[in-house]
Amino acid sequence: MSKYNVVVVGAGILGLCSAYHIKRQNPDEKILIIDKFGSAGQGNTAKSEACFRNVFSSKTNFALANSTVDFYLHVHRELKHDLGLHLIGYLFLFSEDDYKRNKDVLEEMQRRGVELEYFERGDLERMIPGAVLEFDEKDEEAKMMNLESVEKGVLGKKCGYLEVEKLVNFYEEEFKRVGGEIRYNTVVQSLIIEPVKKFGVPGEPFVWQDSRITGVKTNRGEIRADTVVVATGAWTNALLDPIGVDSHIKPKKRQIFAVKGPSLEPLFNAKGFNDENILPFTILPKAGIYFRPDIGEGSCWVGCGDELGRAFKFEEEPQPEENYYFQDIYQVLRKYFPHFEGLKPQSSWAGLYAINTIDANPYVFREAGMIVVTGASGSGILKADAIGRVAAGVYMEEKYVEFFDGEKFRVSDLGVENRHVEKERFVL
Amino acid sequence: MSKYNVVVVGAGILGLCSAYHIKRQNPDEKILIIDKFGSAGQGNTAKSEACFRNVFSSKTNFALANSTVDFYLHVHRELKHDLGLHLIGYLFLFSEDDYKRNKDVLEEMQRRGVELEYFERGDLERMIPGAVLEFDEKDEEAKMMNLESVEKGVLGKKCGYLEVEKLVNFYEEEFKRVGGEIRYNTVVQSLIIEPVKKFGVPGEPFVWQDSRITGVKTNRGEIRADTVVVATGAWTNALLDPIGVDSHIKPKKRQIFAVKGPSLEPLFNAKGFNDENILPFTILPKAGIYFRPDIGEGSCWVGCGDELGRAFKFEEEPQPEENYYFQDIYQVLRKYFPHFEGLKPQSSWAGLYAINTIDANPYVFREAGMIVVTGASGSGILKADAIGRVAAGVYMEEKYVEFFDGEKFRVSDLGVENRHVEKERFVL
Structure with missing residues (x-):
């Protein structure tokens, strides 16, 4: 049983971007994405209108979206990687x-x-x-x-739409190019929670033990990782509710x-x-x-x-x-x-x-050794690149990350403990 | 089929207090509490440690708890209504x-x-x-x-415990004394959502109609009310999820x-x-x-x-x-x-x-003609009197309410739209 530095659950757009930015900044680490479908972006990512915009009232949403759109335009125009992008407004x-x-x-x-x-x-x-x-x-x-x-x-x-499949393929290729691994057709059944100091007694972890997430149980066996990234969109509660962690999404x-x-x-x-x-x-x-x-x-x-x-x-x-x-x-x-x-x-x-009905901004937070990336409320595709960078920032315990457009962003703003966002007024 | 001004779903401590304060301030209105159990306070209210405290870091939680405890002490000591209260700290x-x-x-x-x-x-x-x-x-x-x-x-x-049954009986008696009605053994199956302007077409309400909650479907038939108050504690999601309203609790x-x-x-x-x-x-x-x-x-x-x-x-x-x-x-x-x-x-x-993992303060908000009272996170009993006053304030569309200890409280602070609370640090 091989052990990974990071296992990212979910090859939707947020999982791909998180995995890519983590791997890009940690080239020597073993990073694995697992997904229940046979290829990337087949869950709700594939069901999207695939539109993008930078029209958000929340400063945070604007920063996430604006830099992500800039990056997509750069990929499409400068890198000549066709994203099927149409800047129609x-x-x-x-x-x-x-x-x-x-x-x-x-x-x-x-x-x-x-x-x-x-x-x-x-x-x-x-x-x-x-x-x-x-x-x-x-x-x-x-x-x-x-x-x-x-x-x-x-x-x-600075709004329009793109072809999701092309965007997904771009990130998948980039992730693989920097050495990332993906395993498809692998269904995560539950998160493994274990005491930091194990006694090997049945019933562990007990309430008096410090515990953390140490891997995932899948239909193909257990996979261990130092850090599990949960990027499972609408499936998130199925993984987090059983361990008593609030995803903040419905x-x-x-x-x-x-x-x-x-x-x-x-x-x-x-x-x-x-x-x-x-x-x-x-x-x-x-x-x-x-x-x-x-x-x-x-x-x-x-x-x-x-x-x-x-x-x-x-x-x-x-x-x-x-x-x-x-x-x-x-x-x-x-x-x-x-x-x-x-x-x-x-x-x-x-x-x-x-x-996320609270403020309609994404959530990226660490809890019990796991990183949760969620709450994009249907605007995941258009904020994905920036959210992925925030996830990498959380992983690397950085205070700030830099977005593609040079914007400096405080990582804790999207967290739970020191969350700092404006309630979004332009929810579609 | 009689129609009520207000139907309160749940005869737990929050339902009782909400109903009592609404009825007390609107003596001419028909206010009904319904509960699935055979008597009041038989749900999670009965399962509580029944402790009270004013030790909260959030100003809001403190205000709610402090005035509620003052009121219970007043009832127990001055009104000589035995609440089985012990100020043990x-x-x-x-x-x-x-x-x-x-x-x-x-x-x-x-x-x-x-x-x-x-x-x-x-x-x-x-x-x-x-x-x-x-x-x-x-x-x-x-x-x-x-x-x-x-x-x-x-x-x-200013902390201790009381006997929940005695507290529940106190509010039930007071509510009845001012003319409130209670119907037990009545299970609310769903909230009734209807267009404000009905066409009588199957499939209503449509997305383009203004809709609101107009009553409840129970195992004993429908009950109509101008305002439905949902005070169902841990059962809240079973009523609110189907109509797509977030309770903010788990x-x-x-x-x-x-x-x-x-x-x-x-x-x-x-x-x-x-x-x-x-x-x-x-x-x-x-x-x-x-x-x-x-x-x-x-x-x-x-x-x-x-x-x-x-x-x-x-x-x-x-x-x-x-x-x-x-x-x-x-x-x-x-x-x-x-x-x-x-x-x-x-x-x-x-x-x-x-x-409520967001800020661990209660929620009292109006949506679609309904008032939701929830999120007391195990401190419902010890904040109940104040929360009931806030619910009455929401019902009467008041900006401020006065608590038993004279504290003036801005009703919208516990709401969703203009929520204004500090995250609680003393969660037990």
Whole structure:
């Protein structure tokens, strides 16, 4: 039985980035990633909208996202490693009330370096032919549904989407290139907790012993490591609850419906937002509904960040709900974007967010010799590089780490003990 | 089907106090408590050590506890309503390192009004005949178990225990006296969530509708209320998870072992700590182990606030573990207090704490028309009166409430949105 310096549980994007940055800075150490799937990024990483943005109200989230996006742009443009990246922007459609509520935060974000561009309703109507941004007094349906007219559009410029598989492959290759090992098809059943000083008595560890995590039990036997990194997203509670460590996250289902049809054509020809002359990732002013064009597929990926009524619930294989598309999302979508009228999703899938409702910033902390990396609440991909650096900082017991963009970041800010983050106001 | 202004789910101590204070301030409203058990306080309230203290490092916890203890003393002494209350104190036994770590906090608490008294090891040895507070160099067992000698004892004066049943009866009677209703043997199966504007279409509420909690589904039919108060302790997630609201708590088992025997006699004759000349509730310097004498029973109630290794897990009927007493608790206990040598628990029971690991202060917040009262983490009884007043404040949409001791308290401090509390350092 070989022993590792570090075993990272989970080859999702956060596990890959954590493992890569740890290995990169500790080239002589034996670092192993294990994952239950047959290849990397097959869990909830694969279920994502794969969008990225630096539009966050929390300084911490902004720092994590901004440097990560910079790094992805660098990989894609300078290193010429194709990430399938499209800088199409995020378009927040605000009602008058919403805009008033968010005005101060938007301005503060701009002062902090978030590039935003503002559009009046009239501009948007010209730029997105066919969109209905103002509801007629006589529109009984809109009234019944309490739909509000769009007052302003705010475009986040350093935003867009990429192809997750390509990003995952990039990190996997880099990790292997610096000597990292990966074992697939290996299911972690539990964390091994043992006393630091063993007596070999049955029942150990006892409450009066100092204990720590010394490895993982898998379907293929035990694997020992000096440090176990838990980067298991929505699965995290299944590993941490049994040892009484709070992950601070709860799993919640998120669904994506890919819709395609000739009537969507104008959305793929919306000029003035970006170089690709396409509609940005667009967030409706109602019910947390959003969608983005997928250039490769020619479809729109539609989703919804529903809160009240959407259970916190763990499922091994969460399924998309057709009713949810037609009764919930579609009813709103077709009012603002009649382009979707009559179209059915061609495909759909569902995954689980690891939601931190406390402050909606990630958690990276050490406890009992283990490092937990979680709580990215659906923004794991777009903060992954920076989070991986923080994980490496925790591993190396550094006070500060440096992000790709040169930003110095205090490692303990994402921890439990001395957590220091602002509550995020832009949760999607 | 009658409709209530308020339905409080749970006749535990927090439900009773919340219901009582709401009803007291709204005498014309119909307020109903429902509980699955056949009488009040039969859930985890009944499983408690039933101790109280005002020794908290968080200003908020101190304010909640201090005023609640004042109220209980008032009820017991001035109102002559017997609560079985014994002001025996809390005795924290600190090792040298522990004491150093806590010195500043202890001093700050004193400045804030927490009455503390300090004892040197020599004092304690005289006051508690038979206690072993210093381990010999040659004590291999102590060395193996990494037990540290006691350097100082710190006595919290406004601390002790009461009889939970009597406290529960007091609030139940008061609640009924002001016209409150209680329905027992009524199991709440789920919260009813409905759109504010109903269309009567199957599948409601949809994501685009404004929705709220409008009542509860029970084994005896639906009960409607303008406001549902969820005060269900460790059961809270079973109600809130399905509607996607985070309770911020996780359940963790706590066990009590009642130990009796002639060798405990000296602990019931420990002079100098309190008027009852008895050992206070005593917290050992190792592994979170504590115990208190029970004057009525003549036994000592022993427990342990174990963290790492004790699962976060919901169980309908958690059971005490004999092995846990003998292998974990007893091994430490008998070293400091050889009085316990050879004694077996005469009875034992287990309950679930509703643990908030974020800051270890309670949560009282409104969401979707419902009020959630939780997170007292095993200190619900000793903060209940104040928490009930905060719940009433949330119900009446007041900015501040006044506690029994005249303290003015900002209601939003215990909420989610504008939470403002210090992380508690004295968690037992």
